Amino acid sequence: MAAEKASRLLSLNGLFPVYKPPGVTSAQALNDLKSRLLREAGLKEFKKRKKQTLKIGHGGTLDSSASGLLVVGIGDGTKMLGAMLTGSKKYTTTGQLGRATDTLDASGTVTQEKPYDHITREDMENALKTFTGNILQVPPLFSALKKNGKRLSCLVREGAEVEAKPARPVVVHKLSLTDFQPPLFTLDVECGGGFYVRSLIRDIGEALSSCASVNDLIRTKQGPFVLDESTLRAERWDIEHVAQALQTHALPAEQESKRLKTQEDGAAPDQS
Known part of the structure; x- marks a missing residue:
């Protein structure tokens, strides 16, 4: 079971929204999220940045006293975070x-x-x-x-x-x-x-x-993310909910990439 969770966690890629409560920094919220995911998967974090077990980041600091939407990138999704910094x-x-x-x-x-x-x-x-x-x-x-x-x-x-x-x-x-x-x-x-x-x-x-x-x-x-009921609050910071959030909030470029990969693998494309 632990191996399956670890494999699933490390396969996650994309962007998803989380709720940052007041009183913590964006970095603290992100570290808490990362620690929970790694602990659930039975993985340990490497301290050296270039050898991170799990790539994760956020798309723009929110004041520690502020609350609300924090866009998180995981896996290859971290490469998309630059657009969040400059977006509306x-x-x-x-x-x-x-x-x-x-x-x-x-x-x-x-x-x-x-x-x-x-x-x-x-x-x-x-x-x-x-x-x-x-x-x-x-x-x-x-x-x-x-x-x-x-x-x-x-x-x-x-x-x-x-x-x-x-x-x-x-x-x-x-x-x-x-x-x-x-x-x-x-x-x-x-x-x-x-x-x-x-x-x-x-x-x-x-x-x-x-x-x-x-x-x-x-x-x-x-950017395209809004603060609503689908935004992940701390009680839903686990692998299953993150995976669901990535699917729910997949951006058009991500969706097209997944479609092409599915076709390359020889499976029928998703018609939903």
């Missing part, structure tokens, strides 16, 4: 006016407080128009971006002197206000790769002559 993403976020933090979200230390009672819903909606389309954005200091091979967030926590990265071009496809109950407001955001929702909320607060930080952040879509 959707988020739902709740911001809080009048409060700024060093991390730009609720996990950080409050660094500034400002009045916000002068801000109306109309003010907010007008401000959002200036953040739609091709814009420039300064990434957060607490981020996965690196300096000299080390993450900025790690350098900041170690007390190192770190300068913010220069503003860079990003794209916001859609931005809508879905709730406004000061100091809280909720946005639906659709954006391209390299975009930081925390920076958006910071910039909106400054544009409204106040300050703001993220209270809650959920990624609801990444």
